Amino acid sequence: MGASETAGKAAAVAHRVLLVSDRDADAELIRALLESTNADPAFHFDHTHTLSQAFENLERSEVDVLLVDAGEGEGRELAEASQARVRAPLVPVVLLVDTDDEVLALRAVEVGVRGYLLKSAISPGALTWSLHHAIRNQRMFVELNIARERARQLASYDELTGLANRMLFHDRLEQAVAAVRRNRDRLAVLFFDLDNFKQINDSLGHLAGDALLRLVGQRIGSCLRKSDTGARLGGDEFAILLTHLDDEEDAEKLAAKVLDRLHEPLSSDADSPAISASIGIALFPRDANDTEDLLRQSDAAMYQAKAAGRDRVARWKPEPGGPRAAMHSALDRRLREALEGGELVLHYQPVVDVSRGRIVGAEALLRWRHPKHGLVLPGEFLPIAENTQLILSIGGWVLRSACAQAARWQALGHPGFRIAVNVSPQQFQPEDFVRQVRATLVETGLRPDCLELELTERSLLHDGERTLAQFAMLRGLGVRIAIDDFGTGYSALAYLKRLPVDTLKIDQSFVRALATDPADATITATIVQMAHALNLTTIAEGVETVEQMQLLGSFGSSRMQGYLFGPAVEPDVLTRQFEEPPFWWLRDAH
């Protein structure tokens, strides 16, 4: 290690190059090459043996470009390059390889590497060009991002308060509603109208009115989490979009908190006007069918708050016996009949291990075979069941049927076959859930380690200690636990270390963007690395293309499910697929 100034005569500030290579001979070669150039600006060369030393170095001093020696390839070094992109996203990485490899080169592009140099063909010119090019490119990229961010800021934010404007709020709301439909989550809209703003504005003047609005914006902003969106919709109307709503009460708690903050005196001056607001809350999907409906209900709730005397919070309530309440209870009744009448069925989506080219398990997915509407997907009816006790009966039935079916497949000669069963957060709450799982295993004769319970990150947020105890008991039975849709919720990485889980299911949203968005590729590669470091299995969901499959395979995640291998099908169809996997091509493609 050590630094040396090369071509010190240059006037411009030298570019600092940090080489990560465990081979001293190669380091000497690069040093000599850099010394032999007359590039302006010159290069300041430094060398470390490992990436972690390089990170230490990066913390101490600025580095303009990282030159990473990929050695023999093997993909491990590419992982290092992507790790560098995560730890030091502003420092461009140039890869140095021993042998020319097209696949490696392409993957390098995907993880965001900015240059690729073949050692045997390296020359002072090629080296200088690559390093300067990487640095310039990176700077342009950063500047472009800053400019883009500024433009976005102007178009999407309210100038007075800095909160989102109406347009951005609508955009975010639409995206959030779509995500809720996908993940069967819930969200809330809080709609604010300041009380008496007009009088304040009229009596104190527009400037004072603006200052007041700015202050309200600040106070609202100070109550929000990063994932929430605060907006000024216009005039004295504000709104908050609250996503990943774990508990319905949380929306009301936040509204009360904002109201408290608004009440704080404006100044020590006793005559200063008091601020208050009327706040209406509506939830999706509970109170509304879509975005427009949701905004309408939150607005209506705000009027209820005003009518009840202002300076208060109102939750949207259906008119007693109104159309929505009636629809909910009718659906609930129909669903109960469906469960009792055998209209609910399970379909099974194969989980494959691409490194072995085999089906290794399946996920049980619920369907409603509706006599009139045909096959109805769970997103359409499970949220209704989850609002009542019905989910407990449905969940119990799913668990028993899926375990019985898995035991049947095992008996047909697939002894290690593993069945994944989705569990709703509500199911996880009652004390006897563990007992129910144990009884089901005894009844069906399924080996506990062949059952994997899938929980979403949402379920983990409830009552931390009790959840941990439940997990420990389930693990005590030998049952496996997976985190479903990993990456879409809070996913505190530190939390993972504490949780006794076995598997992370990488959410479709990451897989979908894998081949097109380097950031997603990097996140996914990092999730896989982290999971493996914690001794967890990963299963990638929603794999639809060969390209996605190959990328995931290269990250070391070989278990996958998705339309590429097949959708969820009736049990008999899956039985036939065991004999004749429809993805026979897999061994060759991989």
Ligand code: C2E
């Ligand atoms: P999930 O557990 O994440 O299940 C994966 C969903 O992705 C399934 O949707 C599946 O059909 C779909 N999928 C699979 N491969 C692909 C692909 O390549 N591309 C795309 N675009 N989609 C793919 P489905 O069956 O509509 O289920 C939705 C969600 O409903 C499930 O998400 C799960 O959270 C829940 N769910 C399903 N069955 C049950 C159940 O028995 N109990 C509980 N509590 N929840 C269930």
Ligand code: MG
């Ligand atoms: Mg699942």
Ligand code: MG
């Ligand atoms: Mg999932």
